[in-house]
Amino acid sequence: xxxxxxxxxxxxxxxxxxxxxxxxxxxxxxxxxxxxxxxxxxxxxxxxxxxxxxxxxxxxxxxxxxxxxxxxxxxxxxxxxxxxxxxxxxxxxxxxxxxxxxxxxxxxxxxxxxxxxxxxxxxxxxxxxxxxxxxxxxxxxxxxxxxxxxxxxxxxxxxxxxxxxxxxxxxxxxxxxxxxxxxxxxxxxxxxxxxxxxx
Amino acid sequence: xxxxxxxxxxxxxxxxxxxxxxxxxxxxxxxxxxxxxxxxxxxxxxxxxxxxxxxxxxxxxxxxxxxxxxxxxxxxxxxxxxxxxxxxxxxxxxxxxxxxxxxxxxxxxxxxxxxxxxxxxxxxxxxxxxxxxxxxxxxxxxxxxxxxxxxxxxxxxxxxxxxxxxxxxxxxxxxxxxxxxxxxxxxxxxxxxxxxxxx
DNA sequence: TTATTTTTGCTAACGGTGTTAGGTAAAATA
DNA sequence: TATTTTACCTAACACCGTTAGCAAAAATAA
Numbered sequence: 483x484x485x486x487x488x489x490x491x492x493x494x495x496x497x498x499x500x501x502x503x504x505x506x507x508x509x510x511x512x513x514x515x516x517x518x519x520x521x522x523x524x525x526x527x528x529x530x531x532x533x534x535x536x537x538x539x540x541x542x543x544x545x546x547x548x549x550x551x552x553x554x555x556x557x558x559x560x561x562x563x564x565x566x567x568x569x570x571x572x573x574x575x576x577x578x579x580x581x582x583x584x585x586x587x588x589x590x591x592x593x594x595x596x597x598x599x600x601x602x603x604x605x606x607x608x609x610x611x612x613x614x615x616x617x618x619x620x621x622x623x624x625x626x627x628x629x630x631x632x633x634x635x636x637x638x639x640x641x642x643x644x645x646x647x648x649x650x651x652x653x654x655x656x657x658x659x660x661x662x663x664x665x666x667x668x669x670x671x672x673x674x675x676x677x678x679x680x681x
Numbered sequence: 682x683x684x685x686x687x688x689x690x691x692x693x694x695x696x697x698x699x700x701x702x703x704x705x706x707x708x709x710x711x712x713x714x715x716x717x718x719x720x721x722x723x724x725x726x727x728x729x730x731x732x733x734x735x736x737x738x739x740x741x742x743x744x745x746x747x748x749x750x751x752x753x754x755x756x757x758x759x760x761x762x763x764x765x766x767x768x769x770x771x772x773x774x775x776x777x778x779x780x781x782x783x784x785x786x787x788x789x790x791x792x793x794x795x796x797x798x799x800x801x802x803x804x805x806x807x808x809x810x811x812x813x814x815x816x817x818x819x820x821x822x823x824x825x826x827x828x829x830x831x832x833x834x835x836x837x838x839x840x841x842x843x844x845x846x847x848x849x850x851x852x853x854x855x856x857x858x859x860x861x862x863x864x865x866x867x868x869x870x871x872x873x874x875x876x877x878x879x880x
Numbered sequence: 881t882t883a884t885t886t887t888t889g890c891t892a893a894c895g896g897t898g899t900t901a902g903g904t905a906a907a908a909t910a
Numbered sequence: 911t912a913t914t915t916t917a918c919c920t921a922a923c924a925c926c927g928t929t930a931g932c933a934a935a936a937a938t939a940a
Contacts (some may be wrong), residue, residue, distance in 0.1 A: 485908085489916095494775075514798075518898060528919050530900075595796040595854045599713070604857025611858065637868040640851070641844060644872075648847025649839065654904065655794045658803025659810065660839075669836040673843075680879055684937080688887090693925065718929060729929075805898050 497535045499525045505546055513598050514651050543592060544602035548609065550589030554582050555612040568620040568627075571677050575617055576646055576674045580667065583650045594647065596654055614643055624681045642677055646670065691875075695732045698724045704745055706786050712797050742791060743801035747808065749788030753781050754811040767819040768877050774816055775845055775873045782849045788878065793846065795853055813842055823880045841876055845869065 503524035507516055518539055520531045528603055536542045565571040581594045583590040593610075608615075618639040625635050649670055652660070702723035707715055717738055721728045751790045764770040782789040790797055792809075807814075817838040824834050848869055851859070875880045 517896085519896085521879050529898090530920095531918065534897075534917085540806050557809060594850070597794040597799050598796070599732055600796050600854050603855050606858065610855075614859075634871075637686065640848065640868055641872040644847030644851060645840060645844040646847065647851060648843030648845065651850055652795070652839070652843060656809075660813075670728065672833075672836065673840040676879055680875055716925085718925085728927090729891095730889060733888085734930075 493535075496525065496527070496531070500532060500542065501545055501549075502533055504528040504542055505549070507548075513588065513591065540599075540601045543599075544605070547589070547592045547602055548607060550586065550593045551607070551609040551612065553581070553586065553589065554593075555609045557582055558612055558616050562616060567577070572617060572620045572624070572642075572678055573671070573674060575613070576642070576670065579613055579646055580650065580670055583654070587654060591654065594651070596651055611646065614639060617642055621681065624678065628681055630681060638681065642674070645673055645677070649673075692734075695724065695726070699731060699734055699741065700744060700748075702712045703741055704748070707745075712787065712790065739798075742798075743804070746788070746791045746801060749785065749792045750806070750808040750811065752785065752788065753778070753792075754808045756781055757811055757815050761815060767822040768794070771816060771819045771823070771841075771877055772870070772873055774812070774819070775841070775869065778812055778845055779849065779869055782853070786853060789849065790853065794852070795801060795850055813838060816841055820880065823877065827880055829880060837880060841873070844872055844876070848872075 500521055504516060504521055507520060507524065518529055518532055521542075522532055532542075536545070557578050560573055561574045562571065564576050590596065590648075592601070594600065595603070618635065621638050621642065622632070622635045625632055625638070699720055703715060703720055706719060706723065717728055717731055720741075723732055724730075731741075735744070757774060757776050761770065764773050780865045789795065791800070794797065794802070817834065820837050820841065821831070821834045824831055824837070
C-alpha cells in the first residue's frame with residue numbers, strides 16, 4: 483500500500499517547489515517583490531494550496547532563512563576542518579562569514595533583518611548561532627593560551643561578531659552614503675587581526 | 682497682503698501634522714502598522730492631500746529619519762561640548778550613541794533599516810554621518826598623539842562605528858536568540874575601552 | 881458686482897497585498 | 911455502487927500605496 487507514501491512524497495514535493503520557486507524569485511527580483519500570488523503562479527497551483535504547506539508568508543521566509551543559516555554553517559564547518567591554529571582559524575572564519583554575506587546578500591538580509599522584517603527571531607534553532615559558537619571556541623582557546631581573563635571570552639565573542647555584522651550591515655544598507663574605498667575587506671581583516679592580537 | 686503667507690503657513694502646518702501624526706502612530710504601534718490611510722484619518726483630511734505634501738510614503742519616512750539623525754546629532758554635540766579629553770570624549774560619544782539607539786529604537790531602526798526598508802540611503806545629508814564624523818575627529822587626534830599611523834584613522838573610525846552598530850543591531854533584531862545577560866552595555870564599554878587603548 | 885480662473889480637497893477607482901470561507905470534483909473507502 | 915474523504919479552486923474580505931477626475935470654494939479679473 484504505497485499510495486500513502488506517494489501522497490506524502492508528492493506533498494513534500496509541492497512544499498519544496500514553493501521554497502525553491504520563492505528563492506528563485508528573490509534572487510532575481512529581491513525580497514520586496516515576493517508575493518504569495520507570484521509563488522502560486524510559479525508552482526502552477528492556486529493560492530490557498532500554499533497555506534496547506536505553510537502557516538503564512540513569514541513561515542516561508544523563516545524556512546528560507548534556515549537554508550541560509552545552514553549554508554553558512556557548512557562553509558564555517560569546512561574552515562574549522564581545514565585550519566588547526568586557532569588564530570589563523572579565527573581569521574578564516576571571519577573571512578568566510580564576510581564572503582558569505584556578500585555572495586549571498588539576500589540570505590544575509592533575511593537572516594538578520596537588514597532592510598526587511600526579520601522572520602523567526604527567537605525560534606532557538608542551533609544553526610542560527612553557528613558563527614557565534616564557532617568563533618567562541620577559538621576565542622576561548624586563545625584566551626586560555628594567553629592566560630587572559632576567561633570570563634571575558636563570552637563577550638569578546640560578541641564583540642568580534644558585532645564588528646563583522648556592523649561592517650557588513652553598514653556596507654549593505656548605506657553603501658551610497660559612505661566612501662566605498664574606505665570601507666572594504668581590508669578594514670575587516672585589519673580589525674580582526676587587531677582583535678586577535680588583543681585577546 | 683498676508684493671505685499668501687497665511688496659506689503657506691497653513692500648508693506648512695498640515696505638513697507638520699502629517700509628520701507628527703505619523704511619528705505618534707509609529708511610537709504607539711510600530712512601523713509595520715503605519716499606513717497612508719491611517720495618517721489621513723489622524724489628520725482629518727482625505728488621502729490625496731498627503732500627496733500634496735510628500736511624493737510618497739518613503740518621503741515621509743525619510744523626513745522622520747532626518748528628525749532622528751538630527752536628534753542624535755544634538756546629543757552628540759552636547760557630549761563634544763562637555764568633554765575635552767579625546768579619549769574620555771570618545772567613550773562618552775559611544776555611550777550617547779548606544780543610549781540613543783535604545784531610547785529611540787524606532788528612530789534607530791528607520792535610520793539604519795533594521796527590520797524595515799531603509800529609506801533615503803544615499804541622499805548625502807551631513808547629519809546622517811554625524812556620529813562617524815564626531816568620532817573620526819577624536820580618533821584622529823588620539824592617533825596623532827600616539828604617533829600611530831595616520832592612514833589608519835579613517836578605517837579605525839568605521840571599525841568603532843561598526844562594532845557599536847553591530848552590537849545594537851544584534852540586540853534589537855535577535856534579542857530572543859541570545860543570552861541577554863551576556864550582551865549588554867558592559868560589553869560595549871569594554872570593547873570601546875580596548876579599542877581606544879589600541880589606537 | 882459679476883465672470884473667470886485658480887486652488888483645495890474630495891470620492892472613487894486601479895492594481896496590488898496576505899489570508900480565508902465555501903464549494904466542487906476527484907479519489908479512496910465502505 | 912454509495913459514501914466519505916481529500917485535493918483543489920473560485921471568489922471574496924480587508925487591507926495597502928497611488929492617482930484620475932470632479933465639485934466646491936477662494937482669489938482674481940472684467
